Amino acid sequence: MTDTLLLAFDDEAALANELAVALDVQLHFIKRHRFPDGELRLVLPARLPPRVVLLRGLHQPNEKLVELMIAAPTARELGTRHLTLVSPYLAYMRQDMEFTPGEAVSQRHIGKLLAQYFDAVITIDPHLHRIQSLDEVLPGRRGLSLSAAPLLGAWVARHVPDALLIGPDEESAQWVHEAAAAHGLDSAIGRKVRHGDHQVTLALPDVPVQGRAVVLLDDMASTGRTLMGSAEALLARGAASVDVAVTHALFVGEAYVQLKAAGVRHVWSTNAVPHASNVISIVPLLVAALKS
């Protein structure tokens, strides 16, 4: 990939450096200046090669979307003809239908916006419920959705002898089954009803957990309520230990501290979102996708 340049922002320097080394490509950080009124100025290299990969995770997405709206057309003005967005966490995928009249279907509109600027988008474990493929979100463009579940499963298999993997809700079944199947782990899936941003009702799966080393596995932790509620219920039922493995460590506010306070022993995450719990690198996944 010597003809490709990797562009990134310095708040994702660790992942950007690791990716550049693994791909053996040149890395350039886009310079950012925030004006007193909050507007942004971006500075890219004066000339760009025809193929550019832009790395930008979209956790805390609103300002980052503006960065993309400025950086992508600038890259094309500077010589880029094929522009790939690598966004390990793709925001706005959870609002995928109109639940009440007049409610914006953000997934569709953010997808269209990205399709306007990028030839291809690569992401990890996007929260897509009711559609099968990321292509459906990106009209006319290539969307590639990678799964970190086998990496999470491998980590659990190495660190927790005889683990029982539990997914807190039906949605998590895809990741839990993939991780369990790849590494011969026991698994079970609970149920969840969401009542609001911070309110969920959880039902544990009907499997014996007494004395088991349970690992809760999910695509993301945001407020941590889903994992906290599950962990407390598992410990109350006699689980020997509860660990957590997630792809996206969003952990808003005090969520991480509260999750540990709820009795969770270890919290493990991938570096798709930079966080203190990162222990699993998604770089091998990204490299395989970008090289194909």
Ligand SMILES: O=P(O)(O)OC[C@H]1O[C@H](OP(=O)(O)OP(=O)(O)O)[C@H](O)[C@@H]1O
């Ligand atoms: O840390 P939290 O704030 O609990 O959020 C994380 C949970 O939210 C997501 O599911 P969600 O409840 O959105 O599922 P849904 O899309 O089916 O409502 C995700 O799959 C996690 O289970």
